[in-house]
Amino acid sequence: MGSIRQPRALRVGVDVGGTNTDAVILDLDAVNQSNRGVLAFHKTPTTSPDVTDGIEAAVGNVLAQLGGDSASEISCLIIGTTHFLNAVIERDTRRLSKVGVIRLSKSFTKDIPPFSDFPPDLTQLLKGYCGFVDGGLHIDGSEEAPINEEQIIKECEKIREQGLNAVVISGVFSPIDKHFEQESRVRKIMQERLPGVDIVCSSEVSNIGLLERENASILNASILRFARRTIRGFQGAMRRLGLNCSLFISQNDGTVIDSASAAKLPIKTFSSGPTNSMRGAAYLGLAQSGRKDEERVSTIVADVGGTTTDCGVLLPSGFPRAASAYVTVAGVTMNFPMPHLESIGLGGGSIVRKGDSDVTVGPDSVGYQLTTKARVFGGDVLTTTDIAAAGGLQIGDPTKVSDLDPELISQTRARIKKMLENVIDKLKLTPTPLPVLLVGGGSIVCPSELEGVTEVIVPKFHSVANAVGAAISRVCGTVDTIYVTADLTVAEVLEHAKIQAVANAVAAGADPDSVSVVDVETLPIPYVAGQIRVIVKAVGDLSTSYISNSKSLGNEDDKSDEKFSETASKPEALSTLETHARFDFDAYRPKVVLNPETGNDEWVLCEKDLEWIRDGCYILGCAGGGSPKAEFLKLRDQVRAGHSVRIIDSSSLAENSLIYWGGMMGSPAVSIERLNSSECIHAVADLMEHFGHKSFDAIMGLEIGGANGLEPMLIGSSKAFGRPVIDGDWMGRAYPTYWQTTLAVYEPGQLTPCAIASGDGKTIIMTKAPNDEIVDRALRASCSEMGSRVGMAARPTTARHVRNYGVLNTVSLAWRIGRSVARAQQENTVHTVAEQIIDAVGGPSTAKILFRGKIVGVERRLFKGHSYGEITIKQIQEDEEENSHESAAVAEGGVVKIPFKNENIYAKHISDDGSETYLATVPDLISVLDTQSGLALGVPEYRYGLMVTVLGIACSPRWTDTPRGLEYGGPKAFGYDMAYKPVGVYVEPKSVIKEYAST
Structure with missing residues (x-):
């Protein structure tokens, strides 16, 4: 805890950007007045390589506006900065x-x-x-x-x-x-x-x-060394300004941490600039717009700086739309909560170049040197600010751009307009026009009208919205840990976690009277008894009486009063912001070649194929099967290293073929930590030793859904056994147990002998069993004792079994589904991705959009090693969901409940009048898509607030042509006494090999 002082309501909020430094003084007791409590504000160019100069100039100016001994009235200084993120985005070797x-x-x-x-x-x-x-x-x-x-x-x-x-x-x-x-x-x-x-x-x-x-x-x-140097600069500026108050740095989620903590964890500030902009925009713009709360609609926020434009969406609630389950920072996957943002290389300092036939804008920028390098300020570099001045903007000396060719001005304006329209389209889930809120100093270069936009709003204090957002930051305390429940009830565990989260918030500077728990999540851990993961978040107002007493930033000697310089980033460093070349989906042909040794066509996978199969497999996993990310990365690296992965059609199998099959078994919570080792390869090798087999003819997957859809490719890769992978599997989806396979449906007793291997030296071979269900139960009990994750290899099978009982061409199906998602993402048609997937799997008679809405409830529990639970999806108001769709869902209004046992079991619609209808049940596939990305959501990713689309796909008739198929894979297999009603008519997937064969 920090020491105590008399409370004051005045705060200084600062945004330190690469081009400008903004500052505001906010009176928290005057937030309902017309100026929203903003007593003073100032924007100053960051004209010096020393970032502290901008802070001193901006903060010094707002203190002077207040007059008197204003420095003594400031309770805290809160700084939001993009410096740390920019160092990574710009790939700046001087700062990394x-x-x-x-x-x-x-x-x-x-x-x-x-x-x-x-x-x-x-x-x-x-x-x-x-x-x-x-x-x-x-x-x-x-x-x-x-x-x-x-x-x-x-x-x-x-x-x-x-x-x-x-x-x-x-x-x-x-x-x-x-x-x-x-x-x-x-x-x-x-x-x-x-x-x-x-x-x-x-x-x-x-x-x-x-x-x-x-x-x-x-x-x-x-960025640790750079972060310490930067924060020392902030502290030095405070001392020179006479500010004897706490220094906080704003974080990605709009909360703050003290400067010493930020120097150790600068990663937590990466998205603070855009987040502050979003919060500041909500605070200033929506209140000023005159709309009543019930009249609010989703609004695009474009924060235009000197170098980049960061765009996000404010929901009707006034809060930023959260990023989907798939978050990247500078191209790197992260597990931090972030707002959903899209960025482009457009700002007030973006350099304009005239080509032979067109004009380019950015992504390089003069940055903080705008006021010396731009032509209106006497420089010789043509920037977007110069174009704006030539069009009538009163900035600098307009006579210095009076000689610009009107055609150049027109082309540049058109280019800026198109850049903004493109990034706005990426954020929109449908073509429906939305209002745009422009903030940031660089917004002066933006047009007042845009296609696909209802209106462009520029709020009061728009140029310092980031600084306002920083000033209104709150304090957060979190707990995310695994509790042992042997001696505590779940209720006692949750109470302990809540108390600790609140204490963490208070220790970080929150006013104890304002702290409340805002989020509680419990995650049972499959195959691990007596443990539960608990995530609790508590938030409170920053106490005006809190002063951080932590001064040490580690390593170097403290030099808070010493200024430091930083060389400007090289312009070419921003080239990574450019959009990658568009992929030509229509021209692409997978590599299908004739194997001269066998006389059969083989599909040789490339990296692009693997990407599409990965995404298709997760959708076919019906929320189970585990994320295929680790398997994909391993396969991608093998392909890059020159190894080959081959897919063959089941028709090319010789009658006497020896076919191995298997997959992973265990907890997804283990998989995301241990990643993917060689458990399945070990299991296959151990089973081969048991049978005395020196080799085999082909490998086939246990299930196409989730990670196991890619697992046979790792076994068959030339880096492992070098055998072809059959285009098919034993489920056509994912199921929670080993015996829920079409092979067990039609030929019971084919699961043993089998082997499981832990990857760290433990192997069990099961030779006999009285029935197939006991095989799965025995293996899962062993799995728990072997680290809760094992690779499994099953009794080798025959070509007859594969052709007569397997679900065929499912690798091709996953490829087609993944291709549909990738095309929708590139062409900004994610709002119709479900329709495109439906076309890929056989058309509207085969699959249907069951429901659209937002997850409003997630319940999880554990029973006999399986993850059970239920999600509730509510159709929200049209103005909240940003949606108008080309095709209607099967059910609208009310809510849909989807229970799961590792995989989704059924989708039940409960209408507003209370009537209930089952939209789909197993064995049909029920997939929940993240509406923002079109990608699948697995059970581990289910969380409150995600916008989702529920898709129903007809299952293979292997499950429905015999009573035992429904007994093994239908509702009764999961304990539900309900009739199965098909969602559609199954269409066998078209083989990629046959479509693209070389002959």
Whole structure:
């Protein structure tokens, strides 16, 4: 806790941008007045390489406007800055450090090394060294392996040789490590041998999800030195201004942390600029617009700075639309809450160039040098501000641009208009026009009319909306951990977590009387008894009596009063903001070649094929099967390294073919930490040894849904067994149990002998069973004791079984579905992605849009190792959902409830009058799509507030042509006494191999 002082209501909010620094003084006791409590505001160009000059100029100006001893009346200074994010976006080597990564896991994660999920250019810039040492935990909190100090010392020597000054320690399940503290112990060993090196523990940066947590930690480590230098500059500016108050930095979610914490975790400030802009816009613009609350509609916010334009959506509630479950920062996947944003290289300092036939605008910019380099200020660089001045804007000296060709002015305006319209279209879920709220100093270059926009609103104080957003920030306290429930009830666990979250908020500076718990989520962990993950968030107003007493920023000596300079970024560094070349979907042909040895056509997968199959598999997973991301990354890297993955049609199998099949079994919570190792490959090898097989002819998947859709490709890859993968599987979707396969439906007793392997040396072979259901039960019990994740290889099968009982051409189906999603994303037709998927799977007679709406309830529980629960989806008002759709859903109004047991079981519509209708049930496929992206949502991603589209797809007749098929895969298999009513008529997917065959 900080020390106490007399409360004051005045705050200074500052936004430090690359082009301008803005400041406001806000009186919290006057927020209902016409000026919204804004007592003073100022925008000043960041004209010096020393970022503190802008702060001193802007804050000094607003203090002078107040007059008197105004500095003593300021309770806190809150700064929002894009500096840290810009360093990454601009790939600026002067501000970024190369990072070494040390993974703690004896047996896992090596197949997907650090930086696997980074864009190639950023990998080249940041990747310093990657090492693997013993360590890591299992999901139950036990050690996978103890720390080996000798290994750590050897890694220190390698890091020293590389000359690195930043290292990340990333341990499997480190966020739940409360006993062994492996990451902290390794950091202590390394600090003794690597003095002056920043060492970041991933568990202190983010939560469960190894790759995403590690990604965030790498970016955090890369900017630590720059962050400390920047924050020291902020502190020095405060001292010179006579401000003796607390310094806070605003975070991604609109809350604040003290400066010392921000210097250790600058990653948490990455999206603070856009978030502050959104919050400031809501505070200023919507209140000023004159609309009543019930008249509000979704509004695009465009924050136009000097270099970039960040666009987001304010919902009718006045809050920013949250990003979907798929969030990236500078091209890197992260697990931080962020607003949904799209950015382009357009700002007031963007450079304008005349080509032979057209005009380009940006993405490079003169940035903070606008007032010296732009032509209206006497410079020689043509910028968008010059074009605006030539069109009548009163800025600088318009006579210096009076010689501009009117055609050039017209073309530039048209280009700016088109850039804005394109980015706005990306944010809109449908073509329906929406209003646009323009904020930011660079908004002066924007047109007052745009296609697809109802009106353009420029609020009072628009140029300093970011600073206003910073000034109104709140304080957050969170808890995200796994509790053991052996000695506590769930209610007691939740109460403990709530108390801790509130305490964390108060400790961070919240007024105790204003703190409330705003979010509580419980996540049962499949296959792990007596544990539950709890996430609690508490938020309160920043106390005017709080003063942070933490001054140390670590490593370098404190030099708060010392100014520092920073060279301007190279213009070409912004080239990464340019849109990637459009992919030609119509011209693309998958590589289908004739194998001269077999005389059969084979589909050789490329990286693009794998991307589409990945996304299609998750949609076919019906919310289960686990995310295929890890499998995709591993396959992508293999293809890049020259290995091959081949798909064959079932018709090419010889009658005497020996066919292995299998997949992963276990908890998704384990999969996202241990990533993908070689469990299935080990299981296949162990079963081959049991049978005495030296090789086999082909591999087939257990299920096409989720991660297991890609698993046979890893087994069949030339890096593993080098065998072709059959275009088919045993489910045509995902199911929660091993016995829910079409093979078991038509030929019971074919599941044993089988093998499961943990990937760290443990294998079990089951030779006999009285029935197929007991096989799954026995294996899952063993799975829990083997780390809650295993690879499974089943009894080899025959070509007859595959052709007669398998669900065929499902790899082709996943490819077609994924291609539909990718095309919709590129062509900005995500509002019709469900219709495009329906066309890909067979048309409206095969699949239907069941419902559209927002998830308003998520219930989860665990029973016998399976994740049970239910989501509730509510159709919201038309003005809230931003939607007008080309085709109606089967049901409208009311709510839809979808219970799940790992996968979705049925979709029940409850109308406003209380009547109930079952829209679809298993074995038909019920997929929930993220409306913003068109991608599938799995059970782990279900959360309140997500806009979703529910899709129903007809299942294979393998499930419906026999009573046992419905007994194994229908509603009764899940304990529901209801009749199955088909959602449509199944159409066998068209084979990619046959369509694109070389002959």
